[in-house]
Amino acid sequence: MKNAEWLSQLSSLTGLPYYQQHRIFGDKSGALVGITDGYIVAVGLGKGDGGHAAVKALLRYAKAQDSNHVKQALDAAKGKFKLATDETTARLAQTYSFGKPDATDVAERMRELLAALKTAASPINGKCEECGKAEPQILLLNDVPTHYCSGCQVQLTQKLDADAIAYENLETNLPLGLLYGAAAALLGSIAWGGVAYLLHRISLWGAIFIGLLVGKAVVKGTGKVTWTARIMIGVLTAASAAFGDCIFYALILMNENQLAFMPALKAVLLNFWKLESDSDGGLLSVVFGLIGAGVVMYITRKPAFKAGFVALGTPAITLSNAATK
Numbered sequence: 001m002k003n004a005e006w007l008s009q010l011s012s013l014t015g016l017p018y019y020q021q022h023r024i025f026g027d028k029s030g031a032l033v034g035i036t037d038g039y040i041v042a043v044g045l046g047k048g049d050g051g052h053a054a055v056k057a058l059l060r061y062a063k064a065q066d067s068n069h070v071k072q073a074l075d076a077a078k079g080k081f082k083l084a085t086d087e088t089t090a091r092l093a094q095t096y097s098f099g100k101p102d103a104t105d106v107a108e109r110m111r112e113l114l115a116a117l118k119t120a121a122s123p124i125n126g127k128c129e130e131c132g133k134a135e136p137q138i139l140l141l142n143d144v145p146t147h148y149c150s151g152c153q154v155q156l157t158q159k160l161d162a163d164a165i166a167y168e169n170l171e172t173n174l175p176l177g178l179l180y181g182a183a184a185a186l187l188g189s190i191a192w193g194g195v196a197y198l199l200h201r202i203s204l205w206g207a208i209f210i211g212l213l214v215g216k217a218v219v220k221g222t223g224k225v226t227w228t229a230r231i232m233i234g235v236l237t238a239a240s241a242a243f244g245d246c247i248f249y250a251l252i253l254m255n256e257n258q259l260a261f262m263p264a265l266k267a268v269l270l271n272f273w274k275l276e277s278d279s280d281g282g283l284l285s286v287v288f289g290l291i292g293a294g295v296v297m298y299i300t301r302k303p304a305f306k307a308g309f310v311a312l313g314t315p316a317i318t319l320s321n322a323a324t325k
């Protein structure tokens with residue numbers, strides 16, 4: 001069955017309006033978004049764990065005292081859905097391989113989840129998420145359905161604009177970033193060399209760990225993420241992995257030739273390129289280091305300061321709706 005057809009069917013089974021234009025779960029077929037007994041409910045198709053096709057759903061409630069309590073209540077009713085909860089939202093996903101689950105089953109599952117939710121969390125009952133004022137309309141805030149009054153929308157937009165300007169105006173302290181980053185890189189080298197010596201192997205996770213350590217230290221020092229800071233993170237991480245290898249070789253040399261550590265390290269440094277290109281893992285560890293740095297540069301990208309408010313608009317007229325009119 002085509003996605004749009006399946007969603008239309010689910011829409012008439014659940015009574016939730018179908019909006020083809022809102023891709024809040026990722027799929028271009030859109031999503032069902034509506035209110036059931038004062039709770040916001042959204043269901044659609046998208047990607048679950050490992051990129052598998054999945055049925056996804058959101059249940060939103062008034063701010064809960066204890067999100068674990070909500071989770072426990074929903075756990076009993078979730079069926080094959082995977083569940084995560086926070087203060088205001090339960091996120092559900094059920095992956096499938098051979099055809100979508102039956103819409104009737106999904107509708108029934110939603111009914112059971114809502115019945116369980118009622119025992120653990122209060123409904124929102126059309127109140128603004130920020131100030132609690134009556135706001136019956138649902139709108140999407142960065143693709144999350146919510147009640148948000150016009151006054152609070154203005155306030156949030158102004159606050160985020162101010163945050164963005166404040167961020168742009170932050171002083172960047174590159175020397176301090178370099179100092180922190182170099183210290184972290186040295187620590188990373190010692191850990192890398194020591195672990196490689198003990199375990200006789202290097203690992204990609206180790207490189208990502210060093211990248212994270214160096215990245216955190218550089219950003220702490222500079223105070224904000226700039227291209228110079230990103231390049232610094234990349235170079236320091238690769239250098240840390242390379243110097244970690246030197247420590248590893250020096251430890252081996254020390255052990256084999258009864259040398260002290262410093263002379264052994266000096267001998268290694270003088271023959272660095274030869275050792276790295278001769279050994280199996282040498283260049284690999286620098287490559288791992290760079291992958292680690294790449295991951296960190298991605299993670300430390302500039303924070304987003306944007307509130308996108310989108311009205312739900314008109315739902316699609318589904319075949320079953322049209323038939324009853």
Ligand SMILES: [Zn+2]
Nearest residue numbers: 128131149152
């Ligand atoms: Zn408000």
